[in-house]
Amino acid sequence: MxxxxxxxxxxxxxxxxxxxxxxxxxxxxxxxxRLWLPDYLPTPSGVVxxxxxxxxxxxxxxxxxxxxxxxxxGLLIGCLAGTALGLATGRLPWLRYLTSPYLSGLYAMPxxxxxxxxxxxxxxxxxxxxxxxxLSAFLPCAVSTxxxxxxxxxxxxxTAKVLRLSRxxxxxxxLLPSTLPFVVAGVQVAVGRALVGAVAVEFLAxxxxxxxxxxxxxxxxxxxxxxxxxxxxAVLGIAARAGTETALHRLMPWHLHVNR
Numbered sequence: 272m273x274x275x276x277x278x279x280x281x282x283x284x285x286x287x288x289x290x291x292x293x294x295x296x297x298x299x300x301x302x303x304x305r306l307w308l309p310d311y312l313p314t315p316s317g318v319v320x321x322x323x324x325x326x327x328x329x330x331x332x333x334x335x336x337x338x339x340x341x342x343x344x345g346l347l348i349g350c351l352a353g354t355a356l357g358l359a360t361g362r363l364p365w366l367r368y369l370t371s372p373y374l375s376g377l378y379a380m381p382x383x384x385x386x387x388x389x390x391x392x393x394x395x396x397x398x399x400x401x402x403x404x405x406l407s408a409f410l411p412c413a414v415s416t417x418x419x420x421x422x423x424x425x426x427x428x429x430t431a432k433v434l435r436l437s438r439x440x441x442x443x444x445x446l447l448p449s450t451l452p453f454v455v456a457g458v459q460v461a462v463g464r465a466l467v468g469a470v471a472v473e474f475l476a477x478x479x480x481x482x483x484x485x486x487x488x489x490x491x492x493x494x495x496x497x498x499x500x501x502x503x504x505a506v507l508g509i510a511a512r513a514g515t516e517t518a519l520h521r522l523m524p525w526h527l528h529v530n531r
């Protein structure tokens with residue numbers, strides 16, 4: 272077991288290494304653009320200068336609100352439905368047999384291929400965005416939760432039989448705690464796929480949001496402004512992943528400790 276004083280220098284060295292790599296990437300990016308096409312490509316310094324005016328602008332605020340509200344609603348619907356189906360398929364072999372081919376096929380399908388069909392069925396509306404985001408979140412949650420529900424330790428199952436737990440108590444006391452790390456892993460993947468799905472549907476269906484904001488500014492050669500929105504999406508993804516890891520650490524601290 273590694274002691275806390277030993278871990279701290281390692282963590283510090285890891286952060287220093289990440290900062291050095293980031294500084295090198297920024298330096299190479301800045302220099303290459305200035306030497307090649309400074310009038311058409313964004314630079315780190317230009318993105319920094321454009322950040323504050325962009326973030327406080329009304330256009331960005333509306334686009335951000337449209338995208339985030341759609342992502343939040345779609346994530347909630349998709350993750351709840353996916354987790355419920357995953358728990359069911361993990362415990363019911365016949366249901367897993369019926370749904371596995373469709374889940375596998377849809378999971379492998381890129382969201383860009385689904386957007387045109389969604390626009391035909393639902394039109395160019397916010398319902399299309401909600402459906403694409405919900406499906407993007409549903410699939411990883413269903414697959415990951417199903418894997419966890421199928422792999423409940425046999426010792427726990429035998430103990431539940433000995434204690435004669437009802438189905439409800441088995442789900443609450445055994446199945447959900449054992450599957451929780453898989454649920455969190457599915458949510459982590461779902462957040463990234465939901466953001467990608469939101470931007471994709473906004474690109475292709477011209478719906479208001481960060482996707483259209485990025486596309487409009489890129490076409491107007493406002494590349495630095497467009498990249499501000501790109502970085503905002505990246506920060507959202509990082510924050511969501513950190514949030515799910517923090518939630519897992521609070522709910523199951525022993526799980527993260529064992530897997531370090």
